[in-house]
Amino acid sequence: MKATGQTWPWRILLAVILIGMAAAIWGAAKTIDYEWRWYRVPQYFFYEAEDLKKAPFDSVVSAIEKKNTTTAVTLTSESGEKAVLEIDSDSLKVDAQDELFMGDTVGLTSHWKMGPLMTGMWTTIWISFISGVLGLIIGLATGLARISKNYTVSGLAIAYIEFIRGTPLLVQIFIAYFFVGTVFNLSRNVAGIGALALFAGAYVAEIVRAGIQSISRGQMEAARSLGMTVPQAMLDVILPQALKRILPPLSGQFISLIKDSSLVSVIAITDLTKSGREIITSTFATFEVWLVVAAMYLVITSVLSQLVFYMERRFAVSD
Amino acid sequence: MIRAENVKRIFTGRGVTVRAVDGVSTQVAKGEVVVVIGPSGSGKSTFLRCINGLEIFDSGHIYIDGVDLADKKTNLNKIRAEVGMVFQQFNLFPHKTVIENLTLAQIRVRKRSREVAEIKARQLLTKVGISEKEQEYPSRLSGGQQQRVAIARALAMDPKIMLFDEPTSALDPEMVGEVLDVMKQLAREGMTMVVVTHEMGFAREVADRVIFMDQGKVVEVGTPEHFFTSPQEERTKLFLKQVL
Ligand SMILES: Nc1ncnc2c1ncn2[C@@H]1O[C@H](COP(=O)(O)OP(=O)(O)OP(=O)(O)O)[C@@H](O)[C@H]1O
Ligand SMILES: [Mg+2]
Numbered sequence: 001m002k003a004t005g006q007t008w009p010w011r012i013l014l015a016v017i018l019i020g021m022a023a024a025i026w027g028a029a030k031t032i033d034y035e036w037r038w039y040r041v042p043q044y045f046f047y048e049a050e051d052l053k054k055a056p057f058d059s060v061v062s063a064i065e066k067k068n069t070t071t072a073v074t075l076t077s078e079s080g081e082k083a084v085l086e087i088d089s090d091s092l093k094v095d096a097q098d099e100l101f102m103g104d105t106v107g108l109t110s111h112w113k114m115g116p117l118m119t120g121m122w123t124t125i126w127i128s129f130i131s132g133v134l135g136l137i138i139g140l141a142t143g144l145a146r147i148s149k150n151y152t153v154s155g156l157a158i159a160y161i162e163f164i165r166g167t168p169l170l171v172q173i174f175i176a177y178f179f180v181g182t183v184f185n186l187s188r189n190v191a192g193i194g195a196l197a198l199f200a201g202a203y204v205a206e207i208v209r210a211g212i213q214s215i216s217r218g219q220m221e222a223a224r225s226l227g228m229t230v231p232q233a234m235l236d237v238i239l240p241q242a243l244k245r246i247l248p249p250l251s252g253q254f255i256s257l258i259k260d261s262s263l264v265s266v267i268a269i270t271d272l273t274k275s276g277r278e279i280i281t282s283t284f285a286t287f288e289v290w291l292v293v294a295a296m297y298l299v300i301t302s303v304l305s306q307l308v309f310y311m312e313r314r315f316a317v318s319d
Numbered sequence: 320m321i322r323a324e325n326v327k328r329i330f331t332g333r334g335v336t337v338r339a340v341d342g343v344s345t346q347v348a349k350g351e352v353v354v355v356i357g358p359s360g361s362g363k364s365t366f367l368r369c370i371n372g373l374e375i376f377d378s379g380h381i382y383i384d385g386v387d388l389a390d391k392k393t394n395l396n397k398i399r400a401e402v403g404m405v406f407q408q409f410n411l412f413p414h415k416t417v418i419e420n421l422t423l424a425q426i427r428v429r430k431r432s433r434e435v436a437e438i439k440a441r442q443l444l445t446k447v448g449i450s451e452k453e454q455e456y457p458s459r460l461s462g463g464q465q466q467r468v469a470i471a472r473a474l475a476m477d478p479k480i481m482l483f484d485e486p487t488s489a490l491d492p493e494m495v496g497e498v499l500d501v502m503k504q505l506a507r508e509g510m511t512m513v514v515v516t517h518e519m520g521f522a523r524e525v526a527d528r529v530i531f532m533d534q535g536k537v538v539e540v541g542t543p544e545h546f547f548t549s550p551q552e553e554r555t556k557l558f559l560k561q562v563l
C-alpha cells in the first residue's frame with residue numbers, strides 16, 4: 001500500500017502519453033488530404049422525419065383551429081363527409097374555404113426518428129443478446145455433456161466444440177446462411193443468430209466445463225451423501241459455485257460475441273457495421289463514420305463490463 | 320443395522336491395481352459406535368464410502384437395515400439420505416449460509432417446507448453450539464465450527480447411521496475437542512456411528528468396538544481395552560506403537 005501516495009507521477013505520465021498519441025494521430029491526419037465532415041454524422045443518429053398530410057378526398061377547408069403548436073384542419077366534401085387533420089402550425093399550407101383536390105398537401109407533422117446508426121446499434125444489441133442467451137443455454141448443455149461419463153454424449157460434445165473452434169466464424173456464417181439456410185429455408189436473421197449462438201456455445205461449453213471441474217469433488221460428494229440426486233447437486237451446489245467462478249471468462253466471451261456479431265453484416269443483416277458501410281456510401285465521411293461506429297461498440301461493451309463488475313461484487317458476499 | 324460381506328473395491332488404472340478394500344466383512348449393530356483405525360492408504364475411507372454408496376464396490380454385499388446396496392434395484396439416493404457422512408475437509412457449501420447448508424437437502428430430498436426445515440436446522444445448530452452463526456457464510460467460521468455445522472447438516476436428514484471420515488484431521492489442535500464433544504454426545508444419545516479416526520482417546524472413551532484395517536483387510540477387531548492392552552496381531556502392535 002506504500003505505492004498509493006506515489007501514483008500521481010504515473011498518472012501524469014499516462015496522460016502525457018495519451019495526449020501525445022492523440023496529437024500524433026491528429027498531426028498524421030493533417031498531412032493527408034481529407035476533409036473532416038463531422039457535421040454530417042449527427043443526422044444518422046436521429047433525424048426529424050416529416051409526414052405530409054394530404055386531403056383524403058376533394059373537399060373544402062371548413063374550419064382551421066389553432067392550438068399551440070398544432071393546428072386542426074377540418075375538411076368537408078360536397079357529400080358532407082368530414083375529415084380532421086392535425087398538422088404542425090407552421091406548416092399550414094391552406095386557408096379557410098380553400099378548395100382542395102384529393103391528394104393536395106394540407107401541411108405536415110414532424111417527429112424525431114432513429115437514424116441508421118441507432119437502428120444498426122439496436123440490431124447489434126438484440127442479435128448479440130439473443131445469440132448470447134442461446135449460446136449460454138447451448139454452452140451449458142454442451143459443457144455438461146462434455147463431462148458426461150457416457151461416451152456417446154461426451155463424444156458428440158467434443159465433435160461440436162472442435163468443429164466450431166477449428167473453423168472461422170465468417171465461414172460458419174456463410175455455411176449457416178447459404179447452405180443450412182437454403183436447405184431449411186431460414187431467414188438471414190435466423191441463420192445469423194444461429195451461427196453466432198452455436199459459435200458462442202462452443203466457447204461457453206469449454207468455460208462451463210472448466211468451471212465445473214474447478215469445484216472440488218468434495219462438493220458433489222457432500223451433496224450426494226445427503227441423498228441429493230446428481231441433477232439436484234448440479235443445480236443447487238455445483239453450478240452456482242461454478243457460475244460465480246466463470247463469470248469473468250463468460251463476460252469476456254459475451255463481449256467478444258458483441259464484436260463478432262459485426263460479421264453478420266456479410267449476409268446483409270443491417271447491424272451497426274453494415275449501417276456504417278451504408279452511411280459511408282452516401283456521405284463519403286469514411287473516417288468519421290468508422291470512428292463513431294467504433295465508439296458505439298465501445299459503449300455497448302463497456303456497459304456490459306460494468307454490469308458484470310456489479311454482478312461480481314454482488315456474488316462476492318460469500319467469500 | 321450394517322452388515323458387510325466380503326466387500327471388495329479394487330482400483331485399476333495405469334497398469335497398477337490397488338486393492339483398496341479387499342474382502343471386508345463386519346457388522347454394526349443399532350446404537351453401536353465402531354472406530355476404524357489403520358495406516359494411511361489401508362482402505363478406511365474407501366470402505367466408509369462404500370457404506371453409503373458414494374463408492375460402488377466391485378463385489379460383496381453391504382446391507383443397510385436389510386437393504387442390499389449391491390442390488391441394482393436399490394435406490395442409492397434414498398440410502399444416502401439415511402446414512403449421514405462427515406468429511407475430513409468439511410465440504411460445506413461455501414455459497415450458502417450456515418442455515419441454508421442445513422436446510423437445502425431437507426427441502427430437496429426430504430421435501431420439507433422451508434419453515435419446518437429451518438426449525439429443525441436451528442435445533443441442531445443449538446445442539447452443536449453455533450446457533451448465533453446461522454446467517455454467516457462458512458468461510459467466516461473456524462475449522463471447528465465448520466465441522467460442527469457439517470455434523471449438524473448430516474443430522475438434519477434424520478439419519479439412522481452417521482459415518483465420520485477423519486473428522487478432526489484437518490483441524491487445528493485446539494479445535495479438535497469441540498468436535499469430539501459433539502460426537503461423544505451423539506454416541507451417548509444412541510446414534511449408530513462408524514468413525515475413521517486417529518484420535519485414540521476418542522476410541523478408548525466411546526468406541527464399543529475397534530476395527531484395525533491394513534492393506535484393504537480387517538486385521539483385528541476388538542473392544543478398546545483389548546486393543547490398548549493386549550493386541551494380538553503384529554501389525555496391530557506396530558501401528559499402535561506408532562500412533563500412541
Ligand atoms: N478413486 C481412486 N482411484 C484409484 N485409487 C484410489 C482411489 N481412491 C482410493 N484409492 C487408493 O486406494 C487405497 C486406499 O485409499 P483410502 O483413501 O481408502 O485409504 P485410507 O485408509 O482412507 O487412507 P488415509 O488415512 O490416508 O485417508 C489407496 O492406496 C488409494 O491410493
Ligand atoms: Mg482416508
